[in-house]
Amino acid sequence: MKETNHITGSGVSLSGTPLPLPSLDGKTFYIKTFGCQMNVHDSERMAGLLSEEGARPVSEPGEADIILVNTCTIRDKADQKALSDLGRIRQVRKDGPESVLAVTGCMAQREGEEIFRLVPDVDLILGPSQIRNLIPLLDTVSRDHQRVDGTLWPPPDMTTPPALRPPGITAFVTIQEGCDKSCAYCVVPSTRGAERSRPARDIFQEAEELVSLGYREITLLGQNVNGYGHKGDSSGASFPELLRRLSEISGLHRIRFTTSHPNDMSDELIEVMASSAKVMPHLHLPVQSGSDRILEKMQRGYTLETYRQWVTKVRKNISGVSLTTDLIVGFCTETEEDFRQTMEAVEEFCFDGAFSFIYSPRPSTPAHAWADTPSREVAVERLERLQKLVEKQAEARNGKLVGQEVEILVEKWDEENSMAIGRTPQFQTVRAHVDAPSSPPFPGDLVQVRITQASRTGLRGRLSPNA
Ligand code: SF4
Structure with a gap:
């Protein structure tokens, strides 16, 4: 079994000068991605870094010299899926000292060295904020023939790695990383770190390059995307200003963004969405629950009334806007009355779509230690009722478009x-x-x-x- 390397900052000489890294010319890589759009784009960025070094992608893990499993840990099911896939991949990976199996993403960050115990063949782990360290980390694994816990390496700067995107018309562009909110159930602040925004000039440049490559729609990504500019170096731009500037790019047809937080909404954002033909009339605004008691326990930082006021403004000002949301059922202490209020809120807001889930306690979050979570049977039954309502609304909404x-x-x-x-x-x-x-x-x-x-x-x- 390989030793675990705890060296921090390998790849830099004692004088602080970066050591030359060996090229990955002729090497092959395979990336399996779980989770959200942020993870999909993180995989594109890791593919970009590997390609820049001369490696090329393959479609089967058995053909790859470097295998990356980019994980999600938002719910227990996500962990189980990644572990099951790792079990399959370790059976087919290439033999030999050149072969590297890496676990990246939020589960890697949260579990840390525990991954080496759960899947002993893993050579390298790194979290979402360590992506820019990928090449020196791979170098350390190959050079020292040691397992490396990259989550312990110092975080690199905010320079954006090149992304290797599939050819197409639509592309993801990360504008903000991390989260400073403290929702009681959420593991993201501990896996993706503190909130920070990318400089507006870098985003603008990337968007222009994408248009020159034939992309016509970009989706701006951030954990609380509408809080862009609050933290980090955004070159002084706010989120509405960024949208305005991006709208001026000739050849770019459409701009989308996700995910927005109710507490980061602003009249100025609504005004830009209402007036720019390029900013699409779609807002994903998670409400999570219709019960103020549960919202407070979740530490979401708003009441249903505040959420209602934003929905009213959005619908009044943005013509034809579609509003989608996220909902959690079965959170700690949720009663039938709390759930009834969630159903009432869904009836009232008549969302155009919703992602709904049963609460999944995550280690290292405040809510993990809380008791009084409704039984699985109760939560499943509530989820089914909720999803039926959302589906009925979606069917009715789509039906109205026939003939238009x-x-x-x-x-x-x-x-x-x-x-x-x-x-x-x-x-x-x-x-x-x-x-x-x-x-x-x-x-x-x-x-x-x-x-x-x-x-x-x-x-x-x-x-x-x-x-
Ligand atoms: S806003 Fe809340 S749910 Fe969203 S990433 Fe931050 S802590 Fe998690």
Whole structure:
């Protein structure tokens, strides 16, 4: 079994000069990603760093010299999925001293060295804020033939690693990392660290480069994306200012952002969303519960009334806006009355979509030690009731679009079925039949589609003849 290397800052000479790193020319890598968009984009950035060193991606772990499993730990189920996948991958990984198996992401950060005990074949662990250290960390593993706990390395600066994105029309751009809020159930502040914003000029430059490569829509990512500029060096820009500046980029059709926090909402943001044709009318604003008692216990920092006031302003000012949310059921001490208030809130706000989950206690969070969590059976039954309501609302909302004309940004062309696939400004997926496939729309085009069919999960339509 390999020893664990606790050296911090390896890859730097005693005089502080970075040591030259060996090239990864000819090496192959495979990345498996679990979790949210932040993780998807972190994987793109790790792929970018590896490609810059000469490594190339492969689609099977058995063909890779370097395997990265980028984990999520938001719920216990996420941990179990990653561990089960690691069990499969360790069976097929290449033999030999050149082969490296690394666990990255939030579970790696939270579990630390425990990962080496749970999966003894793992050579390297690193957390989300250690991505920029990936290459020197890999170098240390190969050079010293030791396991390395990269979560102990000093955090690198905020320079953005290059991302290797799949070719396409839409791209993620991280603008803010970490979180300074203290929701009682959430592991993110301890896995992704304190909140910090990227300089606006770097974001602007990255967006311009993406447009020059053919991307037409960007999604700005941050744990509390609308709090951009509150912490760190944003070059003095606020979030609404950043959106305004990005809207001026020629060739960029659409800008989205996620996830927003109710306490970071502002009138100025609503004004930008209402007035800019490029900022899409879709707001993901997690409410989590409809009970003020539970919101307080969750330490969310707002009441249902504050949330209601923002919803009212958003709906009043942003034409055709779609509002989606996150909901947790079965939090510590949640009673049937608390849950009834959540159902009432969902009825009232009539969300356009919701991600809903059963509360999953996470180690190292305040709520982990709290008692009085509803039984699994009770939580499952509440979740089912909630999801039925959300689905009914989504079906009714989509049904209203039948017969209407909507604009979609074409993301793919399905030649076999003569279908253009894209999304509405409100983020609904549309599959649109094209009557004259000899001149199909190109990915990246904005086209008008008449909606002919609707279901809970998506829309079908026909490209409008005058499109
Ligand atoms: S705002 Fe709350 S739920 Fe969201 S990442 Fe921060 S602590 Fe977690």
